[in-house]
Amino acid sequence: MKRYGLAVELLRPEEISWGNGSCPDYAFVMCEHRSAIEGLRRWEEEGAMVINSARSVLNTYRENMVTLLSGTSVPFPRSVVVPTEPGGGGEAAWKELGADPVWVKRGDVHCVEPGDVVYASSSEAMAEALEAMAGRGITSAVVQRHIEGDLIKFYGVGAAEGIEWFHWFYHREQALKKYPFDVEELRSKAFEAARVLGLEIFGGDAIATEENEFFIIDVNAWPSFALFREEASERISRYLARRFLGR
């Protein structure tokens, strides 16, 4: 960003004393904890331009994402939000999803520790995963249909109207089937999902199936950009300069 005449300061969320004169003109953020999102909201109220916006990061919380993406044309696996407490609706969700294998995902943030995203091939395994989450103080979860196929990772920069950059690749550790799918459609649906959530810089996971369809299973605001760091950083800084400085 220095090449665009901007002074840059790198900070960890825990180093920031929000609201005490800390507000910058512009912020490019990668964090998703509630306290950091609250701090970013204050910065926005004080006039900072924050990318991705506080609201958009909150929208990627698992249960918010499920709600926002259902009812759009983004192909997203059928998912049900349930309380994790025993008798909280897991069994009904299992039946509603066709009594097929599912994934149980904590309802708030993405996977931060083991047990946050768990595969369950039986209703007993699902109940166990929910109970373990309840025991860790996680109150709600998303139960999502398992989709069989090739796991794809993608990254995007830009808004739906002005796509700056999009890249996808097959996740490495898998027995690839290479089911054909429409790459242009993946790009279009990934940007549609990002637009619905309000993200401008994002990553995600998708699965290409035997039926030559794909499902977007996850979108997040803080991808690693692994394999494409150099190229991505170039595109991101160019995009940020345009958004921050209007060039």
Ligand SMILES: Nc1ncnc2c1ncn2[C@@H]1O[C@H](COP(=O)(O)OP(=O)(O)OP(=O)(O)O)[C@@H](O)[C@H]1O
């Ligand atoms: N519905 C699903 N069908 C098939 N596989 C799934 C499904 N949901 C999750 N997975 C598998 O679990 C992994 C993690 O799920 P997800 O992306 O939703 O969580 P995450 O918190 O973003 O974790 P990660 O950082 O590993 O992507 C996926 O990359 C995929 O391998």
Ligand SMILES: [Mg+2]
């Ligand atoms: Mg993911």
